Amino acid sequence: MPGATAYFGLMNLLEPKKGDKLILNGAAGAVGSVVGQLAKIHGCEVIAFVGDDSKLDWCKNELGFDHVFNYKKVDFSEVIQRVAPDGCELFFDNVGGNWYHTIINKHLKKYGKAALCGSIENYNDKEVKLYPSTNNSILSKELRIQGIIVNTFAKDWPKAFTEMNQYIREGKLKVKETTYEGFENMRSAFYGLFKGENTGKAIIKA
Numbered sequence: 001m002p003g004a005t006a007y008f009g010l011m012n013l014l015e016p017k018k019g020d021k022l023i024l025n026g027a028a029g030a031v032g033s034v035v036g037q038l039a040k041i042h043g044c045e046v047i048a049f050v051g052d053d054s055k056l057d058w059c060k061n062e063l064g065f066d067h068v069f070n071y072k073k074v075d076f077s078e079v080i081q082r083v084a085p086d087g088c089e090l091f092f093d094n095v096g097g098n099w100y101h102t103i104i105n106k107h108l109k110k111y112g113k114a115a116l117c118g119s120i121e122n123y124n125d126k127e128v129k130l131y132p133s134t135n136n137s138i139l140s141k142e143l144r145i146q147g148i149i150v151n152t153f154a155k156d157w158p159k160a161f162t163e164m165n166q167y168i169r170e171g172k173l174k175v176k177e178t179t180y181e182g183f184e185n186m187r188s189a190f191y192g193l194f195k196g197e198n199t200g201k202a203i204i205k206a
């Protein structure tokens with residue numbers, strides 16, 4: 001399911017082209033790690049964000065993302081400005097909140113596209129926050145912003161899996177799982193998602 005989310009979010013919503021610059025958060029997660037690798041296969045320059053240094057190392061040295069940053073150690077907007085001073089074409093958002101707000105306002109180019117996949121920064125908000133200042137940027141830059149519900153593409157999943165299986169066999173696509181032993185650890189595994197304890201897909205082995 002996360003692989004299908006990555007595939008359709010990138011291919012159907014963002015339609016990557018060679019040379020496009022893609023901003024990606026949650027880049028070492030189950031969805032993000034596949035998005036970044038597919039984007040590389042399609043010739044994009046990937047600017048990726050993760051929450052710890054071992055994830056940074058994996059994304060940079062094994063997955064081959066072009067620029068990888070630990071967002072807990074840098075100001076994400078400052079480093080995007082440094083590596084892409086003229087802006088970016090694409091944004092795949094797994095986090096929402098201030099990322100969504102800042103990247104749409106400051107870092108997407110005219111006619112840029114954003115795929116809204118997850119909003120983990122907001123899932124536990126007690127009140128609904130409104131981000132009206134993005135509206136003007138969406139309008140003036142004529143951006144395309146679209147949400148994805150992976151089940152919408154259910155009938156095309158086999159096509160996506162056939163293509164991605166081929167990439168896995170060719171060594172172009174790598175996957176990682178974080179396995180928790182025992183059904184009784186379900187609670188801590190779930191909370192771990194919000195603390196960045198998993199790399200790739202979090203799995204509970206019962």
Ligand SMILES: NC(=O)c1ccc[n+]([C@@H]2O[C@H](COP(=O)([O-])OP(=O)(O)OC[C@H]3O[C@@H](n4cnc5c(N)ncnc54)[C@H](OP(=O)(O)O)[C@@H]3O)[C@@H](O)[C@H]2O)c1
Pocket residue numbers: 001002005025026027028029030031032049050051052055094095116117118119120121148149150151192193194195196197198199200201202
């Ligand atoms: N739209 C759909 O159909 C669909 C389908 C599947 C998943 N999703 C959503 O897509 C997103 C990614 O899913 P996934 O399965 O690949 O999850 P995941 O990335 O494996 O797990 C969550 C990761 O998010 C990062 N994170 C947590 N809180 C954060 C914060 N406040 N700011 C920045 N990063 C934070 C953590 O990594 P770090 O160490 O890097 O912080 C954590 O490991 C989730 O939001 C999920 O709900 C949507």
